[in-house]
């Protein structure tokens with residue numbers, strides 16, 4: 001019996017080959033496009049988040065209280081050594097780096113600009129943030145006498161300066177006196193984190209301490225083994241040290257969290273679109289298919305076919321159509337995303353615009369089982385929904401009504 | 406002993422209590438024995454279709470009783486009626502009886518499949534009835550590729566294939582030319598004789614009516630003549 005039911009569904013589809021194919025293609029293409037957009041979008045957001053975390057804050061940052069609002073050098077962390085010893089001991093800490101970040105001015109021969117000076121330990125950074133991976137020109141080094149600097153690529157461009165040239169960096173030291181230092185440009189970085197690319201200068205932490213007459217750092221940036229236990233760590237640090245503020249990346253980059261939330265909304269809308277397209281397409285074909293066979297279904301019921309069998313004939317027919325669309329769309333979408341997840345999607349043409357938003361020119365798409373599950377659910381439910389009306393209509397007409405005209 | 410089929414004071418009123426209220430059948434009484442070959446005739450609108458539909462459990466009785474195999478069919482619910490039709494009754498309608506997507510063979514074995522016959526049983530039985538009805542060569546064709554007479558023969562084959570106790574055929578020959586009509590009646594008569602299936606059919610074609618052994622004539626919903 002099952003074979004006959006399936007045969008009925010299949011033959012009915014094959015009779016309406018053209019329209020069936022059209023619906024399958026409609027579902028497949030919409031699914032394909034939206035799935036790729038979703039994967040690329042999610043890839044972008046995840047990359048933005050990872051850039052922000054890596055280049056700056058880590059997953060958790062420690063500052064002196066009020067430093068984030070006032071950015072004043074007086075608000076440095078006095079207990080640098082003690083915190084370092086503490087961080088070395090805590091198990092949940094994967095890596096950390098300490099740094100001084102302070103506003104200042106940089107001048108080349110012809111131009112000057114407001115900047116952030118970042119005193120860092122390159123050794124620590126290369127483990128903690130893999131800052132060296134962002135290097136696009138020169139060396140990842142401050143030179144032998146630590147008198148070098150690494151600049152954000154946009155800053156270098158604006159200063160019209162290149163590797164090997166000298167710049168003068170000026171700021172207020174911890175006594176409030178103006179102080180300057182001449183540094184040789186050793187390397188250029190492109191992090192896609194705007195603050196660094198547009199106005200960041202990295203210099204040696206030890207040099208910066210001397211230059212600023214500062215006996216400490218302004219920030220610890222930390223990555224955890226298990227981020228879900230971040231609150232536990234925050235509490236512990238606060239209980240052991242006074243006058244510190246701790247922020248995890250979610251608090252530091254609310255905009256990134258927002259883009260994640262936007263993405264969720266975007267995904268819902270995507271699948272709503274797939275749902276609507278599939279509903280309309282399947283409904284159109286099934287309505288015709290059922291209307292054309294009203295008399296046949298009536299005869300089947302008259303000779304003793306249960307309505308459930310007729311439901312299955314119709315249901316399988318629409319399901320085959322919906323599923324084919326889903327499968328074709330998923331294969332195309334999944335394949336495309338897989339390609340972009342390995343080779344990346346090259347958006348070099350838009351790279352300037354993108355890096356304004358902290359995005360990389362090459363985006364690596366994400367690909368998740370969820371995409372397929374959500375797609376399946378929306379196609380499947382669309383298929384079911386589109387049958388409700390026609391089936392109701394069919395159910396209401398008694399066989400003799402139809403047979404006797 | 407209970408007779409095979411008893412129609413007791415059956416009336417059918419359409420659109421009862423509404424503007425278009427009309428009698429389909431008025432106080433019909435019939436007693437039909439197993440193995441009979443009966444025609445119901447009468448002018449158009451006399452109630453032939455209505456009577457066959459009531460016997461087949463396709464429509465509800467307004468008053469009276471129909472007892473089939475000792476069961477009052479008006480007491481059955483929709484599922485039970487559906488099962489009764491599947492298991493005990495074969496239907497042949499005036500035209501377009503067949504499922505256009507199924508081949509003749511699939512159409513014939515359909516009711517057997519519904520009843521859970523094995524593929525082997527189906528094959529054997531399909532071949533048997535196809536031989537009796539002279540449609541062996543047509544088994545793999547789709548209904549659209551068959552003539553009207555061939556389609557009706559396939560419909561009769563489907564009706565008898567699952568060996569029902571009763572065949573109800575409402576004007577099975579109305580859309581056929583007289584030669585095909587007589588051929589179809591001969592075959593139905595033969596099946597009635599050889600397989601012992603009770604057949605009730607309707608017609609207003611005198612040549613077809615002649616084939617029956619018993620004739621019931623309806624007029625305006627009344628049974629006028631019941632002749633053996």
Ligand SMILES: Nc1ncnc2c1ncn2[C@@H]1O[C@H](COP(=O)(O)OP(=O)(O)OP(=O)(O)O)[C@@H](O)[C@H]1O
Nearest residue numbers: 419420427428429448449450451452453454455456
């Ligand atoms: N669904 C219905 N609603 C209202 N009246 C109906 C309905 N079906 C049949 N009738 C009426 O009942 C009467 C008997 O109809 P029926 O179809 O049984 O006649 P018939 O003998 O089969 O006619 P024909 O030879 O034209 O097929 C007619 O007066 C018809 O108008």
Ligand SMILES: [Mg+2]
Nearest residue numbers: 453454455575
């Ligand atoms: Mg009639």
